[in-house]
């Protein structure tokens with residue numbers, strides 16, 4: 155038995171992953187345990203979790219792989235460079251060789267952290283280093299269902315690369331080309347995120363959500379002035395418009411002058427049509443880059459499968475566009491596409507590339523187990539915790555539970571759904587989710603304002619029975635990780651239940667897009683999660699039951715947290731969030747908690763508890 159621990163840390167979103175004999179066993183982000191969003195510190199809790207999960211001590215682990223090469227120093231250098239750009243660039247380049255030599259010091263630092271888990275851990279030579287983009291590429295290819303694929307990684311910045319193209323074959327990954335810092339789609343997108351007045355590294359999602367409200371009026375201007383985009387998708391940024399100087403400003407005065415408005419102050423200025431048009435424009439440019447890149451590499455290599463990872467791979471609108479272009483037969487996206495997934499990639503890269511182990515391509519689906527790789531809790535643990543918290547609950551068997559919850563959903567109740575192992579990656583996929591009826595007119599606003607405490611324009615995503623996805627959306631493929639966007643079908647025919655069939659004398663009811671307003675974006679698109687019986691049986695059952703009573707095989711699925719809070723991990727977290735928001739019901743495995751039955755003294759002021767994101 156060979157166990158490999160992968161770690162990513164010290165940039166943003168620290169995480170740990172464990173693989174045994176090449177099989178993915180567990181993985182989690184540190185933020186879920188520390189309750190600090192995007193926690194970049196050494197992932198002590200996440201490492202401890204993956205060890206406990208397999209009953210292993212750190213000294214029993216065979217190899218430990220860090221997701222990138224020299225880390226702490228690099229970040230400092232990067233920050234120095236950013237602080238003094240453009241003057242700092244020369245000194246930054248010159249310091250590279252010294253920085254590489256200091257690798258040993260960083261190894262020692264990591265070694266000291268690791269020893270905190272187990273004082274018997276003595277072998278520093280078990281620690282290895284992968285490369286940032288190599289870790290991303292490995293996380294995208296090795297768990298994928300492909301024997302051969304193009305691997306595209308896109309993010310802000312790793313060591314030097316910001317964009318890489320590689321080919322994966324069997325157990326090997328070969329890098330073909332790279333685009334280097336400071337030329338980066340991730341940083342470009344972040345610069346516009348900053349300009350619109352959202353927080354860099356977390357507000358990118360909002361820009362994507364805002365884009366459909368605007369028109370890409372500035373796309374041509376961006377392509378003319380800010381980015382030199384070649385036909386093959388390679389690009390260079392015009393650094394004259396960027397000013398990463400203090401870390402507080404991404405763009406400079408020239409940038410503002412080019413578009414005609416100052417950087418929006420989120421505390422004083424509302425979002426206007428201008429910001430929506432800017433969002434639409436940078437989104438359109440990003441899509442253009444990604445389409446050109448993927449088209450040219452597919453032509454060059456003649457390979458028909460695509461895998462993606464890196465922060466930009468979370469741009470599900472762009473992913474949906476690639477899919478629609480039909481350049482590839484199939485696309486697979488790593489659910490933990492950001493730096494957290496680098497922990498898993500680093501471990502897998504070591505197993506295949508370094509140890510040379512053979513790779514078996516999975517026959518059905520992928521190797522991610524639905525991304526349900528985090529902690530779970532058994533009945534005794536849940537009961538004890540709920541008792542200690544003073545919660546009032548009832549317990550039901552699975553069948554009754556499914557019937558009860560499906561009916562409550564139909565009554566427009568909002569429900570915290572806590573089941574099985576926590577998801578790895580930024581999306582909630584029905585293990586730590588808030589779920590609701592997508593047919594409800596009031597649901598989007600209500601969930602945003604009363605439950606999530608966030609902007610009312612933020613769209614929600616649907617979970618849909620995998621076998622019914624193409625009846626409702628222009629999508630003919632699986633999207634288990636909510637990383638693809640497609641349009642809601644214009645006219646949906648809903649098969650009616652038996653009673654209604656008799657009543658109306660027809661078998662199918664024709665309804666319009668507006669039948670699922672809570673998950674339909676303003677441009678009729680939706681970010682889709684297909685739910686599969688093989689990976690999440692209970693959630694699949696719930697959707698089936700909901701369909702049985704309403705004709706609708708979909709639910710609203712949003713992450714179980716409020717604005718600024720990491721997704722809930724434990725029973726305590728979920729109870730706190732339940733008592734601090736207007737959620738109506740909490741379901742933890744077979745335990746059901748109704749808000750109106752809880753002790754009022756336990757209600758929490760939760761709205762301002764977390765830093766705004």
Ligand SMILES: [Fe+2]
Nearest residue numbers: 309312464493
């Ligand atoms: Fe990255």
